[in-house]
Amino acid sequence: MSIGLFGFGKTGSVVANEIINDKDCELKWVMRESSNNIGEFASRLLGFDHKEGKIYNVYEVDFNEFYKDNYVDVIIDFSASCAVNEYKEAVKYGSKIVSAISNYEEENINQLKQLSLQTAVLYSPNITIGINFLMEASKLLQKIAPNADIEIIEEHFRGKKDVSGTALRIADALGLDKEQHVNSIRVGGIIGKHEVVFGLPNQTIRIVHESHNRAAFGQGAIYAAKWIMGKEKGSYSMEQALSLIMSGSKDNELEPTVLL
Numbered sequence: 001m002s003i004g005l006f007g008f009g010k011t012g013s014v015v016a017n018e019i020i021n022d023k024d025c026e027l028k029w030v031m032r033e034s035s036n037n038i039g040e041f042a043s044r045l046l047g048f049d050h051k052e053g054k055i056y057n058v059y060e061v062d063f064n065e066f067y068k069d070n071y072v073d074v075i076i077d078f079s080a081s082c083a084v085n086e087y088k089e090a091v092k093y094g095s096k097i098v099s100a101i102s103n104y105e106e107e108n109i110n111q112l113k114q115l116s117l118q119t120a121v122l123y124s125p126n127i128t129i130g131i132n133f134l135m136e137a138s139k140l141l142q143k144i145a146p147n148a149d150i151e152i153i154e155e156h157f158r159g160k161k162d163v164s165g166t167a168l169r170i171a172d173a174l175g176l177d178k179e180q181h182v183n184s185i186r187v188g189g190i191i192g193k194h195e196v197v198f199g200l201p202n203q204t205i206r207i208v209h210e211s212h213n214r215a216a217f218g219q220g221a222i223y224a225a226k227w228i229m230g231k232e233k234g235s236y237s238m239e240q241a242l243s244l245i246m247s248g249s250k251d252n253e254l255e256p257t258v259l260l
């Protein structure tokens with residue numbers, strides 16, 4: 001499977017490493033906004049011996065022409081909300097899209113939805129496998145204990161400006177007011193932690209998911225990319241990509257490496 005990657009920052013560079021390490025994937029190119037390392041290969045920067053993942057600058061590429069010669073099976077996006085404008089031409093050639101942008105501007109999410117009329121698009125504000133388990137477990141617990149007080153706590157690195165898209169999605173799934181029940185903490189270098197607290201009169205239940213390494217996002221994105229390869233045009237979620245696994249069917253177990 002050939003992959004084009006948007007974003008080579010804190011997360012994109014770790015995702016690139018995971019893609020290069022995956023025997024079923026080839027990282028064809030990387031698109032970034034900054035002017036660092038343009039023309040170099042992501043593989044070399046990450047310590048591999050071979051050349052894979054040539055780095056391009058978004059401002060130097062003519063996107064009307066680029067995809068003719070640089071087709072990829074799947075584009076994975078860990079860059080910014082507006083980047084959707086830069087790959088709308090790619091879907092004309094059949095590329096599928098996995099977007100991991102955590103918080104979309106309304107205009108851009110509408111553009112992404114438009115693309116799903118032409119190709120398969122999977123969008124997830126938190127593409128780790130584990131957070132989807134937290135989401136399902138929380139919905140189940142809410143059903144069992146409908147009178148519990150519920151609060152969502154999200155913790156991220158100091159520089160993260162936006163409220164966690166994942167926390168907002170959990171609030172939605174549990175029917176909670178986002179303004180009232182999402183609590184944000186920004187300290188140090190926390191990569192991503194989400195906790196759902198269920199308060200009962202004499203006891204508390206907490207469901208916690210924490211990403212210890214950004215490789216968790218890469219593994220989730222690769223899982224999503226492999227899954228979407230078999231899909232027709234349309235809009236998909238990570239919950240859908242994991243539904244067979246979450247059904248508990250023995251035939252659909254995750255490869256152990258995905259959760260390591």
Ligand SMILES: NC(=O)c1ccc[n+]([C@@H]2O[C@H](COP(=O)([O-])OP(=O)(O)OC[C@H]3O[C@@H](n4cnc5c(N)ncnc54)[C@H](O)[C@@H]3O)[C@@H](O)[C@H]2O)c1
Nearest residue numbers: 007008009010011032033034078079080100102125126127
């Ligand atoms: N869904 C998830 O699980 C998940 C996990 C981690 C990060 N994210 C999201 O991924 C995005 C990037 O996060 P980060 O921490 O790596 O940020 P970062 O600032 O470290 O890196 C952003 C990268 O995107 C590039 N970029 C910016 N605008 C671009 C554009 N228009 N076209 C192409 N490249 C562009 C920058 O050059 C940089 O390489 C954010 O939206 C973040 O919330 C999502």
Ligand SMILES: O=C(O)C1=N[C@H](C(=O)O)CCC1
Nearest residue numbers: 102125126164165166167192
């Ligand atoms: O910006 C990040 O880094 C992350 N954002 C997500 C969110 O906003 O929910 C979660 C994963 C990391």
